[in-house]
Amino acid sequence: MRSHRTRAAVCVTLTACALALAPTPATGTAPPENAADRALRAFLDHGPKAAVMTAAHRGQWRKAPENSLPAIRAAFADGAEIVEVDIQLSKDGVPVLMHDETLERTTNGTGRVADRTVAQLRALRLRVGLGGRQAALTRHRVPTLADAMKEARTRGLVNLDQAWREREAVMGVLKQTGTVRNGVFKSRAAVPEVRAFRARHRDALYMHLVDDDNAGAVKEFGKERPPAFEVVFDDAEDEVAGxxxxxxxxxxxxxxxxxxxxxxxxxxxxxxxxxxxxxxxGRLIGTYGATVIQTDNVEALRTYLAKGPVNKVPPGAVRIQGEAYAPGKDGVTHHDTDPGNRGDGPGRPGEGVDICDHDGAVAVCWMRGTEWLTYTVDVPRTGDYTLKARVSSPYSPAGTYRLTVDRGPASGPVRVANTTAHHAFVLQGSGVTRRLDRGRHTLRISLDDKVPQNWNLDHLQLEPVRR
Known part of the structure; x- marks a missing residue:
């Protein structure tokens, strides 16, 4: 029987080497397997029983700035096997983590990434979450790719987005940090170009992006296909979705x-x-055969994969969708200052309330001062309830609203906090508590006048106060 060392020496690809890691009697016990070992083994497994893997888009940006070291750590801690990062090159040729070619959205800097040295970039502070010019600054700094790969070395894999153009510089970082097996290169480059790169770096992990424009690339790879394909389709009738x-x-x-x-x-x-x-x-897995899903909701996806449906209404609580306001005329059940539906969502015919569809979240949008909406809600049992609202806004201040229950006195102003993007919804508490009897009640959300109002309302939630 060959020894472990002999088998490893004759490996010619990362895939083959990954399959040769089992201990043998000649060498004794192998080193303990870490999370990155398990992620690599899983990524290379395309068998019928292969588990669905979770990839965290720009890290866990809901808990730390996107493309930051704490976002990478949080993503792995929350169960992601893969973390996606974006790569740009500094003026002095150092790969750093940054999605945009410019600095304004995610840092307190200005100008192009490529016009700043790595020392200058490291001095900048990152903004909360997905950033935006009105997002708060944090104490966290712009990391280099080397910093990121060291964080991932024992934790999992890294999807190296926007890295193909600088692939040799990126590969140099992976070799320097001992993380070649952690990094997943990606492109939609011509197949001969990809073959040349993989021939030079036979230990590199690679994934090819395909859509209807380059669907033929899958067959063009022949028997040397990469271990994964990123499939992109905006219509269920697309060839690549078939x-x-x-x-x-x-x-x-x-x-x-x-x-x-x-x-x-x-x-x-x-x-x-x-x-x-x-x-x-569920549809991506059951209909389209997804075995890796890249998400902005790491914890929810991990919960779904382990336990089934997520985002359940808490016990004893009541959820009311923002677009489900009480039917009736303007001035009776609602008031909107704009004529017609300014959003792209399914607004009610003949009514002017603005409804938007933010990638599946149907929400009241284009919020403006003096507008209001009335809702009817059935409370399951008598008790004290507090109001929460799932909202989004890239602005500071985003706006304020007041709550009225059953035509009683209005609450004080409730501030909507910046969530860093229109599509970044967050369930925010109001601090408003009311005693409600079991049965039907009327809620009114009123937007204050003469203050900035620019936020979106996905849903309201009345939750029982636990004593």
Whole structure:
């Protein structure tokens, strides 16, 4: 029987080496397997029983700035096996983590990333979450790719987005940090170009992006297909969304599908999944054969994969969708200052309330001062209830509202906090508590006048106060 060392020495690809890690009697016990070992083994497994893997888009940006070291740590801690980061090159040729080519959205800097040295970039502070010019600054700094790969070395894999153009510089970082097996390169480059890179770096992990424009690339790879394909489709009728195409991909590798935005997977999004997984993650897995899902909702996806439906209404609570305001005329059940529906969502015919569809989250939008909405709600039992609202806004201040129950006195102003993007919804407490008897009640949300108002309302939630 060959020794472990002999088998490792004759490996010619990362895949083969990964399969040769089992201990043998000649060498004794292998080193303990860590999370990155398990993630690599899983990524290379495309068998019929391969578990669905979770990839965190820009890290866990709901808990730390996107593309930051704490966002990477939080993503892995929350169960992601893969973390996606974006890469730009500094003026002095150092790969750093940054999605945009410019600095304004995510840092307190200005100008192009490529015009700043790595020392200058490291001095900048990152903004909360998805950033935006009105998002608060944090104490966290712009990391280099080397910093990020060291964080991932024992934790999991890293999807190296926007890295293909600087692939040799990026590969140099992976070799320097001992993380070649952690980094997943990605492109939609011509197949000969990809073959040349993989021939130079036979230990590199690679994933090819395909849509209807380059669907033929899958067959062009022949027997040297990469271990995964990122499949992008904005319509269920697209060729790459067809059963035959996906079966062909699934037969030799993993099917990676992004669930963050409508255009990545024909509307089967994170937000749709939070309403009904059959509209999102469930459909991606059951119909399209996804074995890697990249998400903005790491914890919710991990919970769904382990336990089923997520985002359930808490025990004893009542949830009211923002667009489900009481039927009636303007001035009676609602008031909107704009004529017609300014949003792109399913507004009611003949009514002017603005309804938007933010990648599956149908929400009241274009909020303006003096507007108000009335809701009817059935309370299951008598008790004290507090109001929460799932909202989004990239602005500071975003706005304020007041709550009135059953025509009683209005509450004080409730401040809506910046969530860093229109599509970044967060359930925020109001601090307003009311004693409600069992039965039907009327709630009115009124927007203050003469203060900035620019936020979106997904749903309201009355939750019992636990004593």
């Amino acid at each position: 059963p035959a195409f996906l079966k062909g991909v699934r037969g030799t590798g993993r099917v990676w599908i992004n669930s963050m935005r409508d255009e990545f997977a024909a509307g089967h999004t994170d937000e749709a999944s939070l309403i009904d997984p059959a509209r999102g993650w």
